[in-house]
Amino acid sequence: MSCVIAGRICVTIEQNYPNPFNPSTQIRFSLSKPSHVKLAVYDMLGREVARLADEEMDAGYHSVTWNARNVSSGVYIYKLSAGSFVQVKRMILMK
Secondary structure (H helix, E strand, O other), rough: OOOEEOOEEEEEEEOOOOOOOEEEEEEEEEEHHHHEEEEOOOOOOOOOEEEEEEEEEEEEEEEEEOOOOOOEEEEEEEEEOOOOOOEEEEEEOOO
């Protein structure tokens, strides 16, 4: 985990845990200053299957839980956007 500086904000994002998971997992990230955060989950066809956050968040450490009980097993992508920072990571749902 490293701090990625995008503009004037330092953002760290961890790999979801647990991974693989069933049926829920946590996504943790930190912000060096308050920012508008969007965190969404996509299937491998690029369709958004969950919006976990789309709001202003304070500086500090954050943890968001995704309960995937209503989606099929497979590989999913989660995308975190905060200010000019954007990063994606993969996760595996195994039912």
